Every structure is written in structure tokens, then in C-alpha cells.
Amino acid sequence: MLFSLLLALSLSVDALGIGLSYGLRRITFSPSSLLLLTGETFLMMEIFLGMGRLLAACFPARLAEGISTGFLLLFGIWLCLQGTGQKNKKEDSPLQSPSLCDKDASSSIEPKEALLLGFLLSMDSFAIGVSAAAGGMDVVLLPVFAALFQTIFLALGAMGGARLILRWEPKESLWSLLSGGILICLAILQFFSI
Numbered sequence: 001m002l003f004s005l006l007l008a009l010s011l012s013v014d015a016l017g018i019g020l021s022y023g024l025r026r027i028t029f030s031p032s033s034l035l036l037l038t039g040e041t042f043l044m045m046e047i048f049l050g051m052g053r054l055l056a057a058c059f060p061a062r063l064a065e066g067i068s069t070g071f072l073l074l075f076g077i078w079l080c081l082q083g084t085g086q087k088n089k090k091e092d093s094p095l096q097s098p099s100l101c102d103k104d105a106s107s108s109i110e111p112k113e114a115l116l117l118g119f120l121l122s123m124d125s126f127a128i129g130v131s132a133a134a135g136g137m138d139v140v141l142l143p144v145f146a147a148l149f150q151t152i153f154l155a156l157g158a159m160g161g162a163r164l165i166l167r168w169e170p171k172e173s174l175w176s177l178l179s180g181g182i183l184i185c186l187a188i189l190q191f192f193s194i
Helices: 002-024 031-056 061-085 111-134 142-162 172-193
Strands: none
Touching (some): 002 142, 031 061, 031 142
């Protein structure tokens, strides 16, 4: 359960940063959008874990665990590199900056925009979910934790950002660095438990 909690935390750090970015821009979430995001995150994570279990059936358990741990480490490093590489780049598309999902500039995330945001946030979940399940890690509760954490972090970030007055807006690359760091730590812990 602890491993699922830490993985969900790593996946949700980006959501906190995006929520904060929305709050600073005075963009809000409707309750229906938050509910939709929760359901989408849960469903996508269940699908990714199912894919990982299918892959696990193709490899010996020991090999699958090693590959899975290595993949977590590489993905953590990739997130850190992505964060440092984007520090000076202009973030002008939802793929680079999910906080730009407010397409109609209504200062509110509508359900269809929430679907896009949920999909973008789930891209990190794909690699982690497949890798964790393929390695036989005990992550049964990961979909629940990931869905709850992402929704709560988005909402808290948006509420906190709306109450802050900052001279600079934190870059979303900062949250990629933090998320990648957590994954690297988890991969190292998993390596020593194999």
C-alpha cells in the first residue's frame, strides 16, 4: 500500500503544479469537471495496470521485476531532464503545458476541457502503471490513490493559487523535476528489495 501511495504521489505532483497555475490565472474547476477527471484517471490507470499484467505473463517474474525497476528509474530521469530542458522554453501548447487546457478562455475548466486535461495527466500514468504491474509490484490500490490524489491536488492547487500573489509564476517544469525525483527514489528502493 505504501508503494501505491508513493507512486500516486509522484503522479499527482504535476497536478498540484497545474492546479496552482490555474489558481494564479483565476481559472476554476466545476464540480462536474473534477468528478470527470477522477473517473478518467481511475479508468486509465486500471487499463494501464491491465496492460502491465499482460506483459508480466510474457516474462519470468525476476526479469520482469528488473525491467520494471529499470524503467521506473529511466522514466524518473527522463522527467527530470524534461523539467530542466523546459525551464527556458515557452510553454505554448497543452502538451507542453497542461494548464493551457482552458481553450475557450472562460476562466473555468468545462467537462470537455477536463477530459483533455485528464488525458494529458494520464500520459505519465501509462509508463508508471504498465511498469509497476509488469514488475509484479503490489499496486492494486494505485488507481484509487492516483484518482483521488490528482483530483485533490488539482483542487487544492487551484484554491491555493487563487489566494497567492506572486511576482513570478512557478514553471510547470519544476513539478516534473519533483515528480521525476520521487520516481528515482522509488526505483532505487525497489532495486534493493528485488
